[in-house]
Amino acid sequence: MLRDKLFAYHQWASQEILSHTEGLGDAVFTREEDSSFASIKETVRHVITVEKLWLLRMTGIEKPAAEQFHVDTAAEAKQAFMLLHAEMELYFSSLTEDQWQEVMRFTNLRGNSFEETREEMLFTFINHASYHRGQIVSLLRQFGEEGTVLDYIYFPKENR
Numbered sequence: 001m002l003r004d005k006l007f008a009y010h011q012w013a014s015q016e017i018l019s020h021t022e023g024l025g026d027a028v029f030t031r032e033e034d035s036s037f038a039s040i041k042e043t044v045r046h047v048i049t050v051e052k053l054w055l056l057r058m059t060g061i062e063k064p065a066a067e068q069f070h071v072d073t074a075a076e077a078k079q080a081f082m083l084l085h086a087e088m089e090l091y092f093s094s095l096t097e098d099q100w101q102e103v104m105r106f107t108n109l110r111g112n113s114f115e116e117t118r119e120e121m122l123f124t125f126i127n128h129a130s131y132h133r134g135q136i137v138s139l140l141r142q143f144g145e146e147g148t149v150l151d152y153i154y155f156p157k158e159n160r
Helices: 002-024 026-030 040-058 074-093 097-101 118-142 154-158
Strands: 103-107 113-117
Touching: 002 026, 002 040, 002 074, 002 118, 002 154, 026 040, 026 074, 040 074, 040 103, 040 118, 097 118, 113 118
Parallel strands: none
Antiparallel strands: 103 113
16 A cells, blocks of 8 residues: 555664664764754654654644653664654554544644644654655755665565
């Protein structure tokens, strides 16, 4: 199924960017720059916090609280994402097709009300994370480091 492939890609890309960053050292992970977020660490903290919010919304919690994750190093971030993604996989595997298409109501952190299917929520947070992975690659280049290629086309090639 397409959503299974996209989630698998999302898991791969999340680990790839963190593994790449981990190889550059924690000084790069925590280095501050003038950007949307102060550092790669803060960008990653934002992404994982938002992903957990989406999972909670998908389970029917209309206005979940934002959980703070301990991601002070790239290694800690990799572990936190692995655990969250395993929780997501378990939940996703329990859903029927009708449940994926069920419209869920939720309120975002700004107080705006929305209605989306679980499938749309999945696409939303995968797209959100892709956007921020691009920001991380831009930060790496600003730091004089080499980026990494995370386009979907490389995922199936490396995971056959």
